[in-house]
Amino acid sequence: xxxxxxENLFKNYGEVKAVEDFNLKIADGEFIVLVGPSGCGKxxxxxxxxxxxxxxxxNIYIDDSLINKVHPKxxxxxxxxxxxxxxxxxxxxxxxxxxxRAQKLPKMEVENRVLEASETLGLQGLLSRRPGELSxxxxxxxxxxxxxxxxxxxxxxxxPLSNLDAKLRHKMRAEMKKLHKQVGTTTIYVTHDQIEAMTxxxxxxxxxDGVIEQVGTPNEVYKKPNxxxxxxxxxxxxxxxxxGKVKSCSKSLTTITLKDQKDIKLSSNIYEKDQDIIFxxxxxxxxxxxxxxxKMKDSIELDAEISVIEPMGHETVVICDSNYGELTGKVxxxxxxxxNMKVKLIIKEEKIYQFDKISEKNLxx
Amino acid sequence: MKKNDQxxxxxxxxxxxxxxxxxxxxxxxIVMVTPIIFMVSTSxxxxxxxxxxxxxxxxxxxxxxxxxxKESKFLIWLLNSLWVASFSTASVLFFDSxxxxxxxxxxxxxxxxxxxAILSTLMIPTEMLIxxxxxxxxxxxxxxxxxxxxxxxxxxxxGTFLMRQFFLTLPDELIEAARIDGWxxxxxxxxxxxxxxxxxxxxLAIFHFLGNWTAFLWPLIIVNDPDMYTIPxxxxxxxxxxxxxxxxxxxxxxxxxxxxxxxxxFLQKYIIKGIMLAGLKG
Numbered sequence: 001x002x003x004x005x006x007e008n009l010f011k012n013y014g015e016v017k018a019v020e021d022f023n024l025k026i027a028d029g030e031f032i033v034l035v036g037p038s039g040c041g042k043x044x045x046x047x048x049x050x051x052x053x054x055x056x057x058x059n060i061y062i063d064d065s066l067i068n069k070v071h072p073k074x075x076x077x078x079x080x081x082x083x084x085x086x087x088x089x090x091x092x093x094x095x096x097x098x099x100x101r102a103q104k105l106p107k108m109e110v111e112n113r114v115l116e117a118s119e120t121l122g123l124q125g126l127l128s129r130r131p132g133e134l135s136x137x138x139x140x141x142x143x144x145x146x147x148x149x150x151x152x153x154x155x156x157x158x159x160p161l162s163n164l165d166a167k168l169r170h171k172m173r174a175e176m177k178k179l180h181k182q183v184g185t186t187t188i189y190v191t192h193d194q195i196e197a198m199t200x201x202x203x204x205x206x207x208x209d210g211v212i213e214q215v216g217t218p219n220e221v222y223k224k225p226n227x228x229x230x231x232x233x234x235x236x237x238x239x240x241x242x243x244g245k246v247k248s249c250s251k252s253l254t255t256i257t258l259k260d261q262k263d264i265k266l267s268s269n270i271y272e273k274d275q276d277i278i279f280x281x282x283x284x285x286x287x288x289x290x291x292x293x294x295k296m297k298d299s300i301e302l303d304a305e306i307s308v309i310e311p312m313g314h315e316t317v318v319i320c321d322s323n324y325g326e327l328t329g330k331v332x333x334x335x336x337x338x339x340n341m342k343v344k345l346i347i348k349e350e351k352i353y354q355f356d357k358i359s360e361k362n363l364x365x
Numbered sequence: 366m367k368k369n370d371q372x373x374x375x376x377x378x379x380x381x382x383x384x385x386x387x388x389x390x391x392x393x394x395i396v397m398v399t400p401i402i403f404m405v406s407t408s409x410x411x412x413x414x415x416x417x418x419x420x421x422x423x424x425x426x427x428x429x430x431x432x433x434x435k436e437s438k439f440l441i442w443l444l445n446s447l448w449v450a451s452f453s454t455a456s457v458l459f460f461d462s463x464x465x466x467x468x469x470x471x472x473x474x475x476x477x478x479x480x481x482a483i484l485s486t487l488m489i490p491t492e493m494l495i496x497x498x499x500x501x502x503x504x505x506x507x508x509x510x511x512x513x514x515x516x517x518x519x520x521x522x523x524g525t526f527l528m529r530q531f532f533l534t535l536p537d538e539l540i541e542a543a544r545i546d547g548w549x550x551x552x553x554x555x556x557x558x559x560x561x562x563x564x565x566x567x568x569l570a571i572f573h574f575l576g577n578w579t580a581f582l583w584p585l586i587i588v589n590d591p592d593m594y595t596i597p598x599x600x601x602x603x604x605x606x607x608x609x610x611x612x613x614x615x616x617x618x619x620x621x622x623x624x625x626x627x628x629x630x631f632l633q634k635y636i637i638k639g640i641m642l643a644g645l646k647g
Contacts, residue, residue, distance in 0.1 A: 050541075052545075072541075072544045073545065073547035078545065079545050081541070085538035085539050085541070087539060087542075087543075087557055089560040102546055102548045
């Protein structure tokens with residue numbers, strides 16, 4: 001087990017900047033998830049820790065020792081690849097023990113550790129099979145077995161669940177969390193799936209274009225996104241956004257004109273006159289109301305028309321057209337909503353996120 | 366009636382392109398197989414009968430075989446050929462795949478130049494190289510040695526190219542996984558990369574072994590001592606000043622074919638079977 005530290009890490013491919021000024025301290029035993037859209041540099045970062053990619057500038061430390069120039073085999077890390085990278089010509093047992101044999105451990109110890117790992121992952125019956133004879137989930141488990149059997153300082157996972165179907169992915173996610181609790185090894189996990197990030201991570205690192213946008217616990221990045229990108233990336237369905245411009249502001253009341261010239265009044269006083277604002281609202285914070293007269297305190301009302309209804313079972317996603325763009329709400333499935341209905345979307349002021357249009361920063365932080 | 370129906374049904378399945386294909390294949394197979402049939406048939410003929418075109422000898426005889434195996438140096442040549450071809454094939458499999466792997470999986474400055482340089486050797490005909498090879502061999506004292514016969518074929522541009530192309534299809538993750546698992550680059554090549562290109566290795570082994578087995582010009586030049594002849598050179602030595610004992614040549618040829626048949630039968634299953642890259646993806 002070990003802590004990992006990044007210091008002003010850069011990676012360029014010719015002109016392209018894959019990772020820019022990456023700084024992060026990962027505590028011993030922490031489960032860190034790097035998340036972001038494809039091409040954001042998360043896998044490159046992971047590969048730099050593994051030593052599979054050269055570092056353009058900056059430093060990486062594992063357990064406070066600099067590893068920039070250390071060969072992958074001497075970094076004491078284990079990595080699980082997106083496509084598992086199991087050796088096709090070797091049995092499951094040989095796949096798992098391959099790394100141990102490189103360390104020239106005594107035969108008995110190799111045997112014991114392979115058995116132990118295969119018990120942890122429920123692979124006992126599969127040890128003599130070849131990877132070609134395994135299902136996707138089993139391959140995934142063998143790949144994990146190959147990692148845990150070495151008892152490394154750090155686990156690296158590169159989108160390990162992305163080749164599995166939804167149900168299996170959910171199952172393996174839970175198993176992964178259990179496994180981390182059990183072995184407690186520092187883990188760095190790369191994914192583009194924000195649900196995986198939210199459910200697995202102690203802390204999430206959200207990246208975009210090679211730059212860290214925010215680091216925080218799942219709750220923090222969900223409730224207090226630094227900027228529009230983080231707000232839109234975390235949460236499903238994604239956060240709704242609509243624009244407004246500050247018309248006037250006093251100490252306790254701000255009037256903001258929306259796109260359709262409608263004025264709304266907010267009690268906050270963080271604005272400057274004529275500032276362009278982007279509002280954000282989570283779908284679950286929108287209540288869809290049919291009753292036209294209900295005016296709630298400290299909330300704003302927007303007129304909209306339902307365009308699509310997506311029943312999810314326990315809840316229903318309602319996509320509405322409005323003068324402010326498409327707005328998505330989440331309601332209980334008992335609602336008797338129908339497509340083309342005219343509705344009022346009621347949003348509590350305290351639930352509204354407010355971003356500066358130019359800097360895209362969260363104004364409430 | 367039923368039989369007629371079947372025939373009609375079969376004829377309906379025939380289309381002009383199929384008929385053309387089969388005809389061409391049939392002609393091709395006749396062209397290929399006839400000389401071999403005559404070779405086998407001639408090996409059982411007597412000297413007088415050689416120039417008749419009969420497919421079956423009138424009085425089949427094993428005398429040619431007895432002569433070849435007892436009176437001539439055929440067995441020595443066979444061993445020479447076996448030794449040179451095996452050694453050279455082993456060398457090609459080792460070095461060509463090592464270089465091919467390096468060119469496919471390592472990034473280094475000048476990689477493309479090295480690759481093009483190796484490819485360009487394919488364009489130089491053997492006949493042009495024979496004089497420099499000979500001069501080298503004379504300087505180094507390689508005339509009448511196994512090494513002298515084998516050295517030009519110990520590494521080939523073709524094999525390097527073939528192996529590089531196969532190694533290119535090997536997923537990088539396998540190599541990276543092995544690197545993280547703690548193996549040296551050489552061990553990764555040997556333990557991971559090589560087993561996965563066995564089909565290519567088998568194909569290369571067959572090509573190279575056969576090419577070496579039938580090589581004539583270079584062995585003829587580098588070898589003077591009849592005890593060092595390879596089979597093709599030995600066969601040519603049956604060519605007398607005034608006459609050619611075809612039945613003897615054909616008998617020796619028949620015997621010379623047998624080892625190549627075994628090589629092919631032994632290796633072709635690996636080409637067909639291959640190894641699925643099934644360790645990847647779900």
